[in-house]
Amino acid sequence: MNKVNAYEKGRNAMQAGDYEEALSYFREALEIGHDHPLLYTNIGNLLERSGEYEQALSSYQRAIQLDDGQAGAYYGAGNISYNIERYKEALKFYQQAEALGMNDASLHLMIGMCEYQLGQIPFAMARLQRVVELDPQDVEARFYFALTLAQSQLLDEAIKEFQSVINDKENHADAHYNLGVAYHAKAEDDKALDHFNRALSAQPDHLLAANGKKQVEEERK
Numbered sequence: 592m593n594k595v596n597a598y599e600k601g602r603n604a605m606q607a608g609d610y611e612e613a614l615s616y617f618r619e620a621l622e623i624g625h626d627h628p629l630l631y632t633n634i635g636n637l638l639e640r641s642g643e644y645e646q647a648l649s650s651y652q653r654a655i656q657l658d659d660g661q662a663g664a665y666y667g668a669g670n671i672s673y674n675i676e677r678y679k680e681a682l683k684f685y686q687q688a689e690a691l692g693m694n695d696a697s698l699h700l701m702i703g704m705c706e707y708q709l710g711q712i713p714f715a716m717a718r719l720q721r722v723v724e725l726d727p728q729d730v731e732a733r734f735y736f737a738l739t740l741a742q743s744q745l746l747d748e749a750i751k752e753f754q755s756v757i758n759d760k761e762n763h764a765d766a767h768y769n770l771g772v773a774y775h776a777k778a779e780d781d782k783a784l785d786h787f788n789r790a791l792s793a794q795p796d797h798l799l800a801a802n803g804k805k806q807v808e809e810e811r812k
Contacts, residue, residue: 597620597623613633617637626657632651632661635650635668639671645675647667647671662692662693665687666685666688666701669682669688673701673705682702699725700731700732702718703732707738712743716739716740716743722736723736734752741753750774753769764791767786767789768797768803775803780810
């Protein structure tokens, strides 16, 4: 099989959802000399799916080395770096993807998540608000946007966002817990206890909710 046929068979298998076969064809294309950035990007994507993060990152980096205009490779490298908790590195990759014209909600979400993990709360808030505007149905984006509001002491706005998360996902334990924290900060302890209990109902081993509940109960004695 020549390198073009191997690559095309790999693409077809990938589109059909047969990722193991796709990876096999792509690796065959490499072995017979198909040194192309899109090939390395596709291999990186498949390795990422299987949790082989270091190999996936190397593949994305090879794609970038061959063509530094590959926004998809930068985005993939950002995902890998985020998954292995290299948030500064991930942010740089995502920002490069954005500079190359990538402008979808998933990219803005990941930039916001990196900024959140790095403690850059005002930047994360602005970015996550943009995600919510682009995709109001993204529950996790709304949750993290609410977290940035809460950390900025915008409690009423945070409560509204956490509640919207629960409206769509009733058993979101972390949203209930953070609602409890926000209500406790506002000295509305009945509501705080209610949400700590609901967090524990959804996730009985939620230690933060258990500690929050215990704190409120002890303060009431």
